[in-house]
Amino acid sequence: MRTYSLAYKPVGLVLGAASGxxxxxxxxxxxxxVAHEDDAPDATxxxxxxxxxxxxxAVQGALFAVVKAAVDRAGATVVERMTGRxxx
Numbered sequence: 001m002r003t004y005s006l007a008y009k010p011v012g013l014v015l016g017a018a019s020g021x022x023x024x025x026x027x028x029x030x031x032x033x034v035a036h037e038d039d040a041p042d043a044t045x046x047x048x049x050x051x052x053x054x055x056x057x058a059v060q061g062a063l064f065a066v067v068k069a070a071v072d073r074a075g076a077t078v079v080e081r082m083t084g085r086x087x088x
Contacts, residue, residue, distance in 0.1 A: 008087035011075060019071035023064040030063065031056065 031040045040056040041048035079087045 008076075008079060011079065011087075012072065015071050015075045016068065019068045020064070022071070023067035026067065027060050027063050030059070 027040070032038060040060065041053045043053055043057070045053065076087050079085075
């Protein structure tokens, strides 16, 4: 079982990178819809208030976590269907 989990690691890394890219694109689109601005505030953006910076960070973090979990779960499901074994 341990060897099988190690074999899944590269797949998990690729899925993680893909989920980060997807989440980043989704967040950018969501921020445009909600705030009517092209860019979300950075923590060091002097012209943005604490509330706006923290709300943007919370939304971005939640979206990244949801997308990562969905992609990881889908990847594990596909691996199980292909091999008959769960990669965890």
